[in-house]
Amino acid sequence: MNDRRSNRKFRDKPIDQVRTTALEVLRAVRERDAYANLLLPSLLRERRLGGRDAALATELTYGTARAQGLLDAVITDAAGRPVGEIDPRLLDVLRLGAYQLLRTRIEPHAAVSTSVDLVRAEDGQGPAGFVNAVLRKISQRDEQLWIDDLAPSIVDDPIGHLAFSYAHPRWIAEVFAEALGGSVGSLQAALAADDARPPVHLVARPGQISAAELALVSGGTEGRLSPYCVYLPGGDPGRLEVVREGLAGVQDEGSQLVALALARATLDGPDEGRWLDLCAGPGGKAALLGSLAEIAGAHLDAVEISEHRADLIRSVTADLPVEVYVADGRDPGLAPGYDRVLVDAPCSGLGSLRRRPEARWRRRPSDVDELLPLQRDLLTSALALVRPGGAVVYSTCSPHPAETTGVVEAVCAATGAEFVDARGFVQTEGLDFPALGPGPHVQLWPHLHGTDAMFLAVLRRPAQLS
Numbered sequence: 082m083n084d085r086r087s088n089r090k091f092r093d094k095p096i097d098q099v100r101t102t103a104l105e106v107l108r109a110v111r112e113r114d115a116y117a118n119l120l121l122p123s124l125l126r127e128r129r130l131g132g133r134d135a136a137l138a139t140e141l142t143y144g145t146a147r148a149q150g151l152l153d154a155v156i157t158d159a160a161g162r163p164v165g166e167i168d169p170r171l172l173d174v175l176r177l178g179a180y181q182l183l184r185t186r187i188e189p190h191a192a193v194s195t196s197v198d199l200v201r202a203e204d205g206q207g208p209a210g211f212v213n214a215v216l217r218k219i220s221q222r223d224e225q226l227w228i229d230d231l232a233p234s235i236v237d238d239p240i241g242h243l244a245f246s247y248a249h250p251r252w253i254a255e256v257f258a259e260a261l262g263g264s265v266g267s268l269q270a271a272l273a274a275d276d277a278r279p280p281v282h283l284v285a286r287p288g289q290i291s292a293a294e295l296a297l298v299s300g301g302t303e304g305r306l307s308p309y310c311v312y313l314p315g316g317d318p319g320r321l322e323v324v325r326e327g328l329a330g331v332q333d334e335g336s337q338l339v340a341l342a343l344a345r346a347t348l349d350g351p352d353e354g355r356w357l358d359l360c361a362g363p364g365g366k367a368a369l370l371g372s373l374a375e376i377a378g379a380h381l382d383a384v385e386i387s388e389h390r391a392d393l394i395r396s397v398t399a400d401l402p403v404e405v406y407v408a409d410g411r412d413p414g415l416a417p418g419y420d421r422v423l424v425d426a427p428c429s430g431l432g433s434l435r436r437r438p439e440a441r442w443r444r445r446p447s448d449v450d451e452l453l454p455l456q457r458d459l460l461t462s463a464l465a466l467v468r469p470g471g472a473v474v475y476s477t478c479s480p481h482p483a484e485t486t487g488v489v490e491a492v493c494a495a496t497g498a499e500f501v502d503a504r505g506f507v508q509t510e511g512l513d514f515p516a517l518g519p520g521p522h523v524q525l526w527p528h529l530h531g532t533d534a535m536f537l538a539v540l541r542r543p544a545q546l547s
């Protein structure tokens with residue numbers, strides 16, 4: 082009864098819409114595997130939260146989701162019990178509060194009291210007291226002191242230490258370390274970049290608007306690596322008229338470079354203009370390739386196994402020389418003889434974790450193993466569909482060696498396809514490109530290139546496939 086009365090009292094207080102919204106998204110992520118980066122923008126629009134409120138809600142939601150492992154270790158210590166033994170609804174609030182205390186400049190008393198208010202309004206005084214006690218304990222130290230206390234030793238276990246400090250599961254830090262060749266300094270830079278809020282990248286559709294014009298109308302700056310890229314300083318790109326009208330889209334600069342590499346790869350013999358995107362949904366690369374095809378007088382066939390994702394491709398490629406097929410890329414039933422084929426393979430997505438806040442805590446090592454046969458089959462199918470002397474680009478938004486070099490090397494060994502040095506196809510004269518390694522493949526990284534960690538390899542089909 083008392084609790085109910087106190088609930089009413091607190092409902093009369095102005096509702097903290099920002100934190101209520103962040104909490105709702107965190108709950109949906111935990112309870113029904115929602116995607117924070119899809120749910121939050123729709124809630125912000127529905128609740129008419131804009132400007133600073135939207136920015137704070139985004140920071141709190143994505144930041145909390147990204148840092149979950151680190152926050153849980155601190156909460157476990159402060160609460161004196163594993164997070165698995167805490168009521169999940171209270172744990173959501175504790176994570177949100179701990180994030181504010183450890184990783185934002187929000188005043189500690191505000192971080193604690195707003196969290197306590199959220200719990201008291203829904204669950205009453207007892208649970209509110211628990212949340213108050215845990216958060217006050219957390220507030221007694223800053224993030225670095227908690228890391229010093231709880232992380233594995235940097236000397237004995239550098240990968241474990243860095244994984245803890247930059248809020249990554251250990252297995253993912255191990256994968257990054259392997260892909261980076263084992264340097265602890267590089268791993269630290271990669272994890273730090275992956276732990277930071279990513280910038281929004283726009284793509285200026287070639288033939289419709291230039292990057293310079295897009296930068297001007299969006300208030301952004303021209304990209305460093307792709308001639309079509311613009312970096313947006315902040316805000317919701319969906320509100321930009323150029324995006325709503327389809328003159329520009331949201332696309333990581335690394336993805337733009339993959340599409341560019343396909344359009345630029347050198348062929349043996351003339352380009353007859355038959356291009357194919359074998360895993361095209363939801364159509365980001367197909368839209369850029371479609372614009373480039375239009376300029377080159379070429380035509381793009383886009384294959385996608387999911388009906389829904391095929392619809393998304395249709396909507397972003399309307400008015401472009403693109404035909405969409407709902408089919409299995411392993412046997413799409415299309416006539417062979419393409420000049421250029423892109424295999425942007427379904428993958429673990431370990432290279433775009435910074436854009437999918439909760440993803441790092443959901444992925445499992447087995448996700449990678451399960452995809453390898455499909456990746457090899459799709460690449461083999463692409464080699465059967467491209468003409469002799471034509472080019473195949475294999476790409477992943479992942480730096481995991483098994484699904485990058487492991488796949489292309491296995492398929493080249495089995496088919497006799499040759500590697501072409503991919504580095505020249507992503508570089509544009511006049512744009513200063515950071516180090517690309519020894520080749521022949523390109524592995525992009527957030528800390529080196531400012532892009533997602535995209536991988537791409539270029540293969541040429543010999544006259545006869547073995």
Ligand SMILES: C[S@@+](CC[C@H](N)C(=O)[O-])C[C@H]1O[C@@H](n2cnc3c(N)ncnc32)[C@H](O)[C@@H]1O
Pocket residue numbers: 336359360361362363364365366367384385386387390408409410411425426427428
């Ligand atoms: C990494 S995504 C491609 C992203 C896309 N290229 C873009 O830039 O928007 C991989 C896509 O392959 C599709 N896919 C999965 N298995 C497939 C198959 N056997 N054949 C064709 N497409 C498939 C998935 O549904 C998903 O849309």
